[in-house]
Amino acid sequence: MRALNVSAAGEQPAISELPVPEPGDGVVLIRVKAAGLNAIDNAIAVGMMAQMMPHEYPLVLGRDAAGVVEAVGAGVDGVAVGDEVFGHVLLAPPIQNGTLAEYALLPAASVAHKPAGLDFVTAAAIPLAGAAALAAVEAVDPQPGQTVLIVGASGGVGSYAVQLAKARGATVVATGTAADADRLTTLGASSVIDFTTESVADQVAAAYPDGVDALIDLVSYAPATVLTGVVRKGGKVASTLGAADEQTLAGAGLTGGNIMAGPVREVIVPLAEQAAAGNLKVDVTTVLPLEQAADGLATIAAGKASGKIVIxxxx
Ligand SMILES: NC(=O)c1ccc[n+]([C@@H]2O[C@H](COP(=O)([O-])OP(=O)(O)OC[C@H]3O[C@@H](n4cnc5c(N)ncnc54)[C@H](OP(=O)(O)O)[C@@H]3O)[C@@H](O)[C@H]2O)c1
Structure with a gap:
């Protein structure tokens, strides 16, 4: 099968022929129709997670996918050969299987039937980013009428988080470039703050002198860059990148912490059903063939993904 893979640690990803993998216990082999890209694909490609988990090579990139069940391992129930499904390769040692390939192995726990109303491209854009957005919004638990600032709103996770926070009745303040403002407003942002012109903190403080009720930070890698100063005392903060240090938050009179997406069946099915019902927009902004998957990953690495990129x- 053709697969975008890293042949050995330190090598650049390239497309080559690899054997079709065989599903073991509790694993589903799918014929991949579409694969959604995520920032973690780049982290895995360069070995950034090698300290956390063993990697085995050749290592196929990609975690999200939609396709048709080709075979199932022992103990798999709920899906059968020929079913149209979508899902995610959960992080588990060793890291080796991926979805940017003609066939992919997915743990049954994160494989679900694709709603008939969703095409494969749309379904493939949901699992990781949708689950991360849901976890982040649940972590800050916005109440109707509260204001949530989402920093990094223009990316894959942010595009879902804007909608999920808005659906809870929150007023959403989103960061994004001027060129992206209309898209973010359509998704549910009440206002869009351009992070490329002047300080986001200054702009938010000017608009909300008493502070926002909650902050979802999708871009900071360190506590020092999380904009805790614009959140009112007693407010909540969530980070997808481990930047919400609880001691730092407590010192500022805030609560919250770091979230981990859990793109298992119970989480991705309701998201897909909302999308199929037209209540959640799956914002696929770029669709590329497998031959250009590396270009899509480069766009994400450059911080230039607006919405989701699907292969x-x-x-
Ligand atoms: N913890 C978890 O389980 C989990 C799960 C999923 C993702 N994540 C992490 O969460 C982060 C977001 O994921 P994603 O998939 O949404 O990434 P993404 O699609 O690459 O989006 C990131 C967005 O951030 C914007 N941005 C870049 N610099 C910014 C700044 N200084 N201020 C405001 N916005 C800025 C970019 O906007 P422009 O396009 O306008 O330049 C880009 O669209 C990634 O780092 C990812 O690794 C964590």
């Missing part, structure tokens, strides 16, 4: 693998 089509087969018809």
């Amino acid at each position: 089509t693998v087969s018809e």
Whole structure:
């Protein structure tokens, strides 16, 4: 099968022929139709997670996918050969299987039937970013009428988080470039703060002198860059990047912490059902063939993904 893979640690990702993998216990083999890209694909490609988990090579990139069940391992129930499904390769040692390939192994726990109303590209854009957005919004638990600042709102996670926070009745303040403002407003942002012109903190403080009720930070890697100063005392903060240090938050009179997405069946099915019902927009802004998957990953690495990038693998 053709697969975008890293042949050995330190090598650049390239497309080459690899054997079709065989599903073990509790694992589903799918023929991939579409694979959604995520920032973690780049982290895995360069070995950033090698300290956390063993990697085995050749290592196929990609975590999200939608396709058709080709075979199931022992103990898999709920899906059968020929079913149209979507899902995620959960992080588990060793890191080796991926979805940017003609066939992919997914743990049954994160494989679900694709709603008939969703095409494969749309379904493939949901699992990781949708689950991360849901976890972040649940962590700050916005109440109707409260204001949530989402820093990094323009990316894959942010595009879902804006909608999920808005659906809870919150007023959403989103960061994004001027060129992206209309898209973010359509998704549910009440106002869009351009992070490329002047300080986000100054702009938020000017608009909300008493502070916002909650902050979802999707871009900071360190506590020092989390904009805790614009959140009112007693407010909540969530980070997808481990930047919400609880001691720092407590010192500022805030609560919250770091979230981990859990893109298992119970989480991704309701998101897909909302999307199929038209209540959650899956904002796929770029669709590329497998041959250009590395270009899509480079766009994410450059911080230039607006919405989701999805790779089509087969018809
Ligand atoms: N903890 C978890 O379980 C989990 C799960 C999923 C993702 N994540 C992490 O969460 C982060 C966001 O994921 P993603 O998929 O949304 O990434 P993404 O699609 O690459 O989006 C990031 C967005 O941030 C924007 N941005 C860049 N610099 C910014 C700044 N200084 N201020 C405000 N916005 C800025 C970019 O906007 P422009 O396009 O306008 O430049 C880009 O669209 C990633 O780092 C990812 O690794 C964690």
